[in-house]
Every structure is written in structure tokens, then in C-alpha cells.
Amino acid sequence: MTTDRATKRTCEKGHTFYKKSDCATCPKCEAERKPKEGFLSLVSAPVRRALESEGITTLTKLAEYTEKEILKLHGIGPSSIPTLRKSLEEEGLAFKA
Missing domain, CATH: 1.10.150.20 (5' to 3' exonuclease, C-terminal subdomain)
Structure with a gap:
């Protein structure tokens, strides 16, 4: 699914984000998971x-x-x-x- 255009996605927590790759990782969830x-x-x-x-x-x-x-x-x-x-x-x- 790698294209020049980003596709709009929504994660299980309801965050909406755009990705160009097949990577399903939500950037907002990752930021929340990052250790302090x-x-x-x-x-x-x-x-x-x-x-x-x-x-x-x-x-x-x-x-x-x-x-x-x-x-x-x-x-x-x-x-x-x-x-x-x-x-x-x-x-x-x-x-x-």
C-alpha cells in the first residue's frame, strides 16, 4: 500500500492520523507510551x-x-x-x- 498519498486512519483508541506506509502504529498512541x-x-x-x-x-x-x-x-x-x-x-x- 505504499503510495505517494497518505491515507487517513483511526486507531483503536479513536486517534485519527495519516500514514503513507503499511505501518499500523498510531503516532499519538506511541507518544503516550513513550517513557518519561x-x-x-x-x-x-x-x-x-x-x-x-x-x-x-x-x-x-x-x-x-x-x-x-x-x-x-x-x-x-x-x-x-x-x-x-x-x-x-x-x-x-x-x-x-
Whole structure:
């Protein structure tokens, strides 16, 4: 359904939004779900969803993975690694070697 025109959609909560892709994620619901603090509040919604889908919701859990493993997750690109690395370093942690 990828077209040049955005289609109007309504989510289960009644939010109306426009999307050009097949992605069904409501941007308003995602904004409501965004944590107010912690490392997951510093990353984009796709990165947060990718980490959450793998059960990575704490820095301790994130430190169990290599950067390469994290980059393999759908929704995570190289630009997100510096933010994740900095969050780990602030807690005295690092990605697995």
C-alpha cells in the first residue's frame, strides 16, 4: 500500500492520523507510551519497540548484547548506537565484547 498519498486512519483508541506506509502504529498512541525517563526515553519509537520486543527494557539487559547483535534488530540503525552506548557508560556498563 505504499503510495505517494497518505491515507487517513483511526486507531483503536479513536486517534485519527495519516500514514503513507503499511505501518499500523498510531503516532499519538506511541507518544503516550513513550517513557518519561530512562534510556528508552532517549531513543526513537522504532528503536524502543525493537528493544522491547526482545525483552531489553533495562541497561543491564542491554549490556548482555553486542553492538552487532543490537544492530541486527529491525528498527535499529547505526545512529542509535551512540545514544545507547552513552546510556550504558553513564551506569558503568558497556555492550558485550
